[in-house]
Amino acid sequence: MEKETLIIKYFEGSLTQEELKLFEQYRKEDTSFEQEVLFQEDAQKVLKAEEKANIKSLFNQYEEEITNNSSSKAKNKSKFWLVAASLAILIGSAVWFSLQTSAVSSEELYANYFQPYKNVVHPLTRSVQEKDQKTIAFEAYENGDYDTAAHLFNQLFSSSKEPYYLFYAANSLMQLNKMDDAIPLLEKHLTTQDTLNEKSVWYLALAYLRKNNIKEAKTYLNLIITEKKYNHKKAKELLDSL
C-alpha cells in the first residue's frame, strides 16, 4: 500500500490492524514519513482550532441574540406595563365613570330624601299686613324663593344670633345646591342648643351625600341611627342603599 494512502486512512480512522502496524513501523523507520504525519497532524490541529474558534464566535453571537431578545422581552415587558397602565387608566376611568354614575345616584338619593325643613319657627298668617324681615324671610322660604330666604336668614342670624336662622339658611342654600355654603352653617348649628339641631345632622348627611362625600355622609347617617335621631329610619334606609 502506498504510504500516502496509509496516512489518509490514518486520518480517516479506517486503518485495519495490519495497516496500523505498518503505519507505526513506517513512523519509526522512515523519517520523512514521520515528518509528513507530524505535519498533517499539525495541520489538523490548526484547522480544528480555527473551526472551533469560528463556532465559538457563532455561539457567542447566538448568545447575544438571546440576550437581546430577552432585553427586548424586557422592553416588551415595559410595553406590557404601558398596556397595563393604559388598562389601569381605562379601568380607572370606568370606575370614575361608575362613581360619576354613583354620583348621579347620590344625587338621585339626595333628591329622594331632601326636603327643606318646614317652617316650624314662624307660622305665617296671611292677614298680617306689616311684614317684618323674619316674615319676609320665611315667606320667601315657603314660596321657594330660596335665594332671598338664604340672604335674609343670614342677615337675621347676624343680627339676632338665633340659631334656627342658621338651620333655615342652610336649608335654603341646599335647595340652591350650594352645599359648600350650607355645610358650615349646619355644623355651626350643631354646636348650638337649638331644639332643631338634631335635624341638622340629617341635613349634613344629605349635604355630604349630594357632594358625593359618601364617607362623611355615612358618618352622619350612622350617628343618626345609633342615637336614634331625627329620621333614623330613613337614615338606615339611605345608608343601606349607599
Place this chain on the structure above:
Amino acid sequence: MIKAQTLTLLKKGDPKMLKEIYQEHRDVFMNFAKRYDLPAEDIVDVYQDVIIALRENAIEGKIKGETSSIKTYLFGIGKFMIYKKLKASQKMIVVEDQQTFENINFEEFTFDSEDTLNHRQQLLRSALAKISAQCKKVLTMFYSQGYTIEEIMIAEQYENKNVVKSQKSRCLKSLKQLISQN
C-alpha cells in the same frame, strides 16, 4: 434518534444546524446546570463547549444516532464537563457515577481538546490564511470535519477519489512552500 443528515450537518459545522441545536437545548441545559455551584457565565461557556465536544465526537464517529438523542449526548457530555470543572476548582472531591450516562460510555469521549498552538503550528496557521479557498475547504473537510476522501469527492463533485487525493496533496505542498518562504 439522531437523523443522519443532522449528524452530517453537525460535523460540517453548518451554522443553521448549530444554531438549531444551540437554541433548542440551551434553556433546559442551563436549568439542569443550575444545580451545580458554577457561575452563570461559566455555565454558558460549558454549554458551548459541550456542543463543540458533541461535534468533535460526531466527527470521530462516537455519536450513535440510532440509539440516543442529541439531548442525551448533550447532557451526558455536559455532566462530564461540569464535573471536570468542579473538580478543577476543587468544589467537588468525590465524583460518583460519571463514567456512564444513559448507557453511553463517555470515558471514550473527547473533551475540550487543547487549542494552544506551538510555533510550528502558528506558522501553519499563517500559511493556511494564504492558500486558495478551495484548498482550505478540502483540507478543512478532511482534517477538521471528518470527511473521508470519498465523501469529499461526493460532496464537492470531484470526478474520482484520486482527483481529491491529488488536490489535497497539492494543497499540503503549497502550505509547506509558504512556511518555508517565511
